[in-house]
Amino acid sequence: MSYFSSDTPPLGAAQPRFLGAALYDDPSNGYRDSFASQNTQNTFRTAPSVVTSSVYALTNDTPQAEQSAAYRDDPNDPEYNSGSGQGGNSNSPRYLAEKRSAYAIPRVKSKRGLIIAGSILAAVIVLVAIVVPIYFVVIKPKSSSSNNSSGSPSSPTSTSTSSSGQPASDVVTGGNGSTITMEDGTTFTYLNPFGGTWYWDPQDPFNNNAQAQSWSLPLNQTFRFGIDKIFGVNLGGWLTTEPVSYAPALYQKYPTAIDEWTLSEAMAADTSPGGGLSQLETHYQTFITEQDFAEIAGAGLNFVRIPLPYWAIEVRSGEPFLPKTSWTYFLKAIQWARKYGLRINLDFHALPGSQNGWNHSGKFGSINVLYGPMGIANAQRSLDYIRILAEFISQPEYQDVVIIFGITNEPQGTPIGQDALSRYYMQAYNNVREASGIGEGKGPFISYHDGFLGLPQWAGWLPNADRTALDNHPYLCFDGQSSAPMSSYAQTPCTTWGATMNTSMNAFGFTAAGEFSNAVTDCGLYLNGVGLGTRYEGTYTPGTWPVMGSCTPWTDWQSWNSTMKSSIEQFALASMDALQNWFFWTWKIGNSSTSGVVESPQWSYQLGLQNGWMPADPRVASGTCANQGIWSPPLQAWQTGGAGAGQIAAAVTSSYTWPPAQISNAGAVSLLPSYTPTGTVATLPPPTFTYSSAHAVKTASAGDGWENPSDTASGMVGIASCSYLNPWVGTAPPPSPLCSSGAAARAVPAPLITPVPRHQS
Known part of the structure; x- marks a missing residue:
């Protein structure tokens, strides 16, 4: 989230075209029931989604058949619920027809025939008794499943223990009302009225x-950007801390702390x-937690945006952050x-030196990325x-x-300049696509x-780029303040944000709001x-400021009446409809250690759900x-x-x-401190999952952290004979001389001409 130091709002607001209903079924028709929600103690395993699985082989002949014969969440489907048995599938006409065609019923003509048939049946029983254990103990653990639509590999499967040492539960899936056992052994009830299944x-x-x-x-089906809606929430203040999101247990304990650096x-002291x-x-x-x-x-909600700092990967000399540890918890988040x-949505939230000078970038103060010496x-x-x-998230184990x-x-585009920011974005594009x-x-x-330059400034940027999106963070609360009641903001998001988002979806391509909140004032503990x-x-x-x-009326949520709560909900619905694809900031705000309650209530999705000012179903926002x-x-x-993805014209890349x-x-640049690509590149470690196979405990394959083995360039490090300023220096003259004569030539590489991207049809 951003903290503006002036009353100038981000550019980009324009007269809107109003929004209409989103592409969802009419809620008046009712939502579908689900087998999982009816079976509250669900112990079945959903069928693997891959054509190589043994279950698939029994019931399907083609990949198309797999799609039509997969688990359904609609118990009213006649094809899958016409039989009398539990679950519907095992007694459906199609299922039985397939089985009867595969296993024809023998015609018995005499006692001799009965004896022969009995002997065959006994032999089959013995054979099954031998083969089934061999399959589950020996063969199945050696197979690897690719449980996504792209056929990417997964880890081996067999009887197992989890990475925490807890025994594997027989229950591997469930729906509304089912019991979840977490790694520490504690349990909770899964409440999902929307037919979701874990x-x-x-x-x-x-x-x-x-x-x-x-x-x-x-997850085993491809998300359709521009068709499927993103209903998301940020996990702000978790792996990248900031005062507003988790004030009590951290920042209020240390009065000198204003950012994660301090x-x-x-803490260390x-x-x-x-x-x-x-x-x-x-x-x-x-x-x-889970x-x-x-x-x-x-x-x-169907998405989470997770802010991650650079110190999840490493720190360098003088940087006080806890290194590498938050990465472990990002891996838990993936699980x-x-x-x-x-x-x-992995959000690279804090960069070395700070890209904006705000406290959530690691250190409050100056900008030192693409700005300053x-x-x-x-x-x-x-x-x-x-x-x-x-490289890590592009691995098949994580890409879905x-x-x-x-x-x-949130790089500060105005001081940085759009030209420098665009070149940086282009090089980042190359790095990601190379990986x-x-x-x-x-x-x-x-x-x-958008760098707070406004969405229109990026219209037509990088045409034919392979899968790019534009991120906007529309907030009202950091602009000029008003004492108008919350009810007066009922349509403000529609008239302020709607047209700009609509236009950008055409002029740039996929555009989403990576952050927004219910706040219309800047009231809230440590908000600024x-x-x-x-x-x-x-x-x-x-x-x-006047x-x-x-x-107090904006933060004392315990005293809010029904009018205030409904006004906030109306604002939330208008925001969701206007933005179309969005991530609310944030899921959770911690309690103040002095008052014992949340003091920034309009920023907490969870608190709003618990107290009635956030919609229980975000789909109802459609048409607001x-x-x-x-x-x-x-x-x-x-x-x-x-078609055409990645075919960026050479004239554009140049x-x-x-x-x-x-x-x-x-x-x-030639006069500034610069690094040289001669260092070792860090590889992020994967999670560890253990399983038992043939009476031995083994480790499941979780990738090696590096998707493209051809990506062998070295990392950027300093040159021993060159002088460097502190990465967080702010305004200062560059050291003189920068380097010895030989090192100077290596410190600043020649401009990189972006090659025409490879494309495979």
């Missing part, structure tokens, strides 16, 4: 059969019992998202981290869960933040930062804005990886060579 089998940890809701595609320093930097891992363990993912699916059928060096390092993350990669959160395979439909959608006050009460610094009133001018699908084929010649507030 799936987790530690014997088969990359199975993608889970489905968040009956109307959201399961928080980390304060705290040698008392309960102190130390390990408190951050306790936060990772407790703030967001149950949150289950609740998100049960709230009708939990897979279990509940949720898809992930360390601007090029920090950008080089950031591009390495983008490459490393792209992590399907969007937001390469840089995932250009033109092959692999790897994530690449999401670019620690000790910075609020515009609404006239206490915000810097600047002079007093609008007290923030007037039924006219809504963008009509589909996107152009190349925008979703179809306009965005890397690096830029100039860096804002610093000058010529």
Whole structure:
């Protein structure tokens, strides 16, 4: 989320075309029931989605048959529920017809025939008694399933224990009302009124059969950008901390902490019992848990956006952050998202040096990416981290869960300049596509933040790029303040954001709101930062702000009446309809350690659900804005990886060579500190899943962290004979001389001409 230091709103608002109903079934028709929701103690296993599975081989002849014979969530389907048995499938006419054609009933003509038939039956029973155990103990563990539509490989399956050492449960799937047992042995009841089904089998940890809701595609089917709607929520404050999202347990304990940098320093200096930097891992363990993912699916949401900092990969000298640990919890997030059928937008939230100077970038203060004397060096390092993350999530084990990669959160485009930002974006595109395979439909959608330059500034940018998206963060609360009641904002999102989003879907391609909230004022604990006050009460610094009133009516949610709650819900519905594809900021806000309650209530989706100002079903937002001018699908084929994807014209790519010649507030790149590609590139470790096979415990294949073995370029590191400033230096003259004469030539590479992308039809 962003914290503006002026009253100038981000550019991009224009007169809207109103929005209409989204592409959903008429709710008046009712939503489909589901077998899983009726069978609250569900112990069945859903059929694997791959043509190589043994169950598939028994009941299907073609891949098309697999689609029609797969598990259905509609118990009223006559084809699958015409029999008298449980579950419908085993007694359906089609199922029985297939079995009868395969196993014809013998005609018995005499006692001799009965004896022969009995002997054959006995032999069959003996044979089955021998073959079935051999299959499940020996053959099946050696097979590998590819539980997604692209046929990507998965880990071996057999009897197993989970990575935490807990015994594997016989129950691997379930629906509404089923009991979930977490890794620590605690349980909760899965509540999902939308026909969603969870799936987790530690014997088969990359199975993608889970489905968040009956109307959201399961993970083993390809999400259709521009057709399927993104109903998402951010997990803000979890793996990248910031004061507003988790004030009580962290920031209020240390009065000097204003960002994760100073928080980390304060924790490391705290040698008392309960102190130390390990408190951050306790936060990772407790703030967001598996149950949150289950609740998100049960709230009708199908995506999570997870902010991740660069120190999940590594830190360098002088950087106080807890290194590599948050990556472990991102891996847990992938596992939990897979279990509940949720898809992930990986948001690279905090870059070395800071891309915006705000507290959520790691260090409050100055911009040092693409800006200032360390601007090029920090950008080089950031591009390495983008490459490393792209290599990991492009692996077949993860590509159907992590399907969007937001390469840089909220860079400040105005001071950086759109030219330098565009060149950086182009090079990031190359890195991601090199990792995932250009033109092959692999790897994530690449999401670019608009840099607060406004969506129209990116119209027509990078035509024919392979699967790119534009990210916008529309907030009202950081603009000029108003004492108008919440009810007066009922249609504001429609008239402020709707037309801009519609236009961008045509002019750029897929466009989504990576962040928005219900806040219309900047009231809230630490919302602007620690000790910075609020515009609404006239206490915000810097600047002079007129007093609008007290923030108490906007934060004392326990006193809100039904009118206030319904007004907030109306604003949320209008926002959802206007933005069309969105991620609310944020799922959860922690309690204040002084008051014991949430003090930024309009930012918490979970609190709104619990107290009646967020919709229990986000689909009801459809039509909140007037039924006219809504963008009509589909996107152009190349925008979703179809014909022409990746065929960027050479004239276009030559306009965005890397690096830029100039860096804002610093000058010529050739005169600035720069890194050289001679270092070792980090490889992110995969999770560990163990299973038992042939009386031995083995480790399931989880990938090696690097999808493209041909991507062998070295990492950006400093040159021993060169001088470098602190990456977080802010405004300072560059060191002189930068390097010895020999090293100077190596420090700044020649501009990279982006090659014409490879394409495989």
